[in-house]
Amino acid sequence: MSIGHPELVAAIVFEIAASGPMPFARFMELALYHPRFGYYMRSPDSPQERIGRRGDFYTSSDVHPILGQALAKQAEQMYRLLGQPHPFTIVEMGPGKGLLANHVLTTCAHRYHSFFQHLRYVLIDRSPAMRELQRRSLAPWLDRAGLLTWVDDLATMAPQGLTGLVFSNELVDSFPVHRVQVTAKGIEELWVDYRDGRFVECLMPLSSDRLAHRLRLVSADWPEGYRAEINLQASDWMQQVAQHLDRGFVLTIDYGHTAQDLYRSDRKQGTFLCYFQQSINEDPFLRVGEQDMTAHVDFSSLAAAGEGWKLQTTGFTNQMSFLMGLGVEQMIAELEQDSPQFKEAIHLLRPNGMGTTFKVLIQHKGIRQPELDCLQYKPFFGSALTMQSAA
Numbered sequence: 001m002s003i004g005h006p007e008l009v010a011a012i013v014f015e016i017a018a019s020g021p022m023p024f025a026r027f028m029e030l031a032l033y034h035p036r037f038g039y040y041m042r043s044p045d046s047p048q049e050r051i052g053r054r055g056d057f058y059t060s061s062d063v064h065p066i067l068g069q070a071l072a073k074q075a076e077q078m079y080r081l082l083g084q085p086h087p088f089t090i091v092e093m094g095p096g097k098g099l100l101a102n103h104v105l106t107t108c109a110h111r112y113h114s115f116f117q118h119l120r121y122v123l124i125d126r127s128p129a130m131r132e133l134q135r136r137s138l139a140p141w142l143d144r145a146g147l148l149t150w151v152d153d154l155a156t157m158a159p160q161g162l163t164g165l166v167f168s169n170e171l172v173d174s175f176p177v178h179r180v181q182v183t184a185k186g187i188e189e190l191w192v193d194y195r196d197g198r199f200v201e202c203l204m205p206l207s208s209d210r211l212a213h214r215l216r217l218v219s220a221d222w223p224e225g226y227r228a229e230i231n232l233q234a235s236d237w238m239q240q241v242a243q244h245l246d247r248g249f250v251l252t253i254d255y256g257h258t259a260q261d262l263y264r265s266d267r268k269q270g271t272f273l274c275y276f277q278q279s280i281n282e283d284p285f286l287r288v289g290e291q292d293m294t295a296h297v298d299f300s301s302l303a304a305a306g307e308g309w310k311l312q313t314t315g316f317t318n319q320m321s322f323l324m325g326l327g328v329e330q331m332i333a334e335l336e337q338d339s340p341q342f343k344e345a346i347h348l349l350r351p352n353g354m355g356t357t358f359k360v361l362i363q364h365k366g367i368r369q370p371e372l373d374c375l376q377y378k379p380f381f382g383s384a385l386t387m388q389s390a391a
């Protein structure tokens with residue numbers, strides 16, 4: 001079986017030869033986002049489609065437009081709660097193929113005419129290849145002056161300039177993660193070395209004090225052999241978002257858990273997975289650059305990072321409750337019972353599938369205790385999002 005994309009493998013081997021083993025997070029960064037050869041960075045014209053029913057994995061917007069329709073409805077309520085600002089900017093981060101953006105824009109244009117007049121939509125994706133796919137999906141909107149803007153990196157936008165909504169779907173799970181394991185020596189980190197023509201993992205001391213600090217917050221009762229992932233980039237990203245948002249909301253959809261659930265002692269193998277042609281495996285050293293890698297999101301750390309930068313937590317829910325709060329029953333009632341569209345919309349709500357695996361974190365800034373429709377039904381209460389111990 002292939003070890004991976006040849007030029008990418010050579011680039012990683014070169015870095016290891018020059019500097020020694022690398023933390024797993026660095027390996028994952030190169031595998032997914034090496035500027036020329038990374039999984040997400042290569043040309044969209046490469047024969048294999050990445051995201052979609054025929055790709056390695058699919059996301060909600062490949063299933064049915066109902067999530068985009070619900071998001072549009074929620075954004076319109078946010079616009080009213082903020083006093084109908086002009087412009088109201090939606091920043092979508094990591095839009096992938098741009099399907100969700102298309103569903104949101106189509107719904108706004110057809111159902112929320114006044115809101116649509118004030119809407120600006122900014123797409124931020126670090127992959128030039130994905131930006132090209134987005135331009136194709138959003139071609140019908142390109143001639144509408146001032147509606148769409150592409151930005152390579154949030155850091156290049158003026159700080160504090162935004163009023164509106166920053167949202168993402170399955171962005172944070174694609175950030176590189178540190179992987180750790182409890183051994184007889186304490187908690188060690190997985191580093192990646194290259195020996196005898198293969199990438200191998202080795203357990204070595206933690207690569208940073210920051211990682212050690214985060215582990216002190218979440219690792220209270222882990223038994224020997226326990227493995228977990230720590231996503232430090234998620235907190236950096238949340239800080240950056242908070243610094244750019246002047247007034248408005250951040251809405252983050254992804255599969256994940258509260259820290260208490262993600263890091264509980266019986267979840268011994270962590271949540272790291274690779275996706276290739278709709279099948280799952282746990283071996284990141286196969287098909288490097290040709291398969292996706294991901295880990296479940298720690299929503300408690302995301303909320304805590306936001307609170308450190310004046311983003312208050314509005315609420316936390318799952319995709320099923322989120323959609324129910326936005327009237328998805330009504331939307332589904334308009335579909336023909338048992339039609340393929342009906343079944344696909346239901347798929348996003350499944351109580352033992354996408355409906356509960358996916359969570360939604362909503363944060364706000366510059367507005368007092370907003371009451372949002374999407375948070376009418378909350379399956380989490382009180383201190384669910386707090387970290388295990390306050391070190």
Ligand SMILES: C[S@@+](CC[C@H](N)C(=O)[O-])C[C@H]1O[C@@H](n2cnc3c(N)ncnc32)[C@H](O)[C@@H]1O
Binds near residue numbers: 093125175
């Ligand atoms: C798993 S895909 C999700 C795509 C899309 N949101 C969907 O639901 O189909 C992750 C996307 O995030 C992008 N991405 C990863 N890290 C990013 C970052 N730091 N800033 C912006 N985009 C990023 C990737 O290039 C990719 O397009």
